[in-house]
Amino acid sequence: MKKRHKILVTRELTDEQLHLADDLGLEVTVEPAIRFEFRKNWSSVVSSIEEAESPIFAFTSQNGVKALQKLMEQGYTPPANVVFYSVGEKTASALQELGFTAVVPELNYGEQLGEKIASDLNQSGLKGAVVFHFCGNRRREEMRQTLEESGIDVKDLVVYETILNRMNINGINAEGVLFYSPSAVEAFRKSGGFRSENLPELFAIGHTTAQELSIESGRNVHVSPETNTEDFLTFTSRVLNEIRN
Numbered sequence: 132m133k134k135r136h137k138i139l140v141t142r143e144l145t146d147e148q149l150h151l152a153d154d155l156g157l158e159v160t161v162e163p164a165i166r167f168e169f170r171k172n173w174s175s176v177v178s179s180i181e182e183a184e185s186p187i188f189a190f191t192s193q194n195g196v197k198a199l200q201k202l203m204e205q206g207y208t209p210p211a212n213v214v215f216y217s218v219g220e221k222t223a224s225a226l227q228e229l230g231f232t233a234v235v236p237e238l239n240y241g242e243q244l245g246e247k248i249a250s251d252l253n254q255s256g257l258k259g260a261v262v263f264h265f266c267g268n269r270r271r272e273e274m275r276q277t278l279e280e281s282g283i284d285v286k287d288l289v290v291y292e293t294i295l296n297r298m299n300i301n302g303i304n305a306e307g308v309l310f311y312s313p314s315a316v317e318a319f320r321k322s323g324g325f326r327s328e329n330l331p332e333l334f335a336i337g338h339t340t341a342q343e344l345s346i347e348s349g350r351n352v353h354v355s356p357e358t359n360t361e362d363f364l365t366f367t368s369r370v371l372n373e374i375r376n
Contacts, residue, residue: 245274261285262284310340334352
């Protein structure tokens with residue numbers, strides 16, 4: 132009989148992902164660490180974009196793409212000459228569903244995205260380019276810093292807000308906890324999640340999240356080799372099976 136492991140996941144999963152977890156021997160408790168609220172007034176965003184001679188749209192999360200979709204549902208059409216960049220294939224796929232093709236760097240980090248944009252602009256010699264970063268209020272600064280160091284104008288368009296939830300984690304008996312963002316780590320901490328002396332195994336979907344998780348917990352963190360939920364769950368199952376054998 133296959134061993135089963137109880138895990139706590141800090142974001143909602145689709146039915147397909149829950150079925151996969153069950154097939155992998157994972158018993159999932161979902162306790163969302165964060166939620167999102169999208170911008171309602173878009174006039175300043177549109178005005179800022181319209182002032183740019185050569186606009187570039189940069190996305191470091193699927194929520195940025197969702198925000199663009201909401202803006203388009205209100206009748207907005209991006210400029211014909213805009214160039215799209217994104218971190219990660221899933222974000223690029225979300226843009227594809229809106230009809231846009233994005234340039235994706237090899238590594239899934241904001242710093243690498245900034246380096247890719249800077250390199251492309253340097254090769255093209257495009258003048259007057261402005262990079263519009265569709266981001267949340269808790270954005271990281273690596274991409275902005277990389278672009279500014281290259282002398283490129285970058286504007287943060289704060290199109291959604293990340294809100295930390297008060298997590299109900301008392302009494303949850305889990306062998307592993309899965310984190311998707313530094314904000315989720317912070318929400319877990321503020322909910323008392325790191326107070327226990329017997330923490331379960333800690334899993335992060337990316338290196339940025341892993342760094343925050345390691346700092347907060349003082350523990351070893353397991354980092355998923357891929358930044359998608361399916362591989363994350365498979366990785367978690369493998370690690371827990373190895374530990375419990």
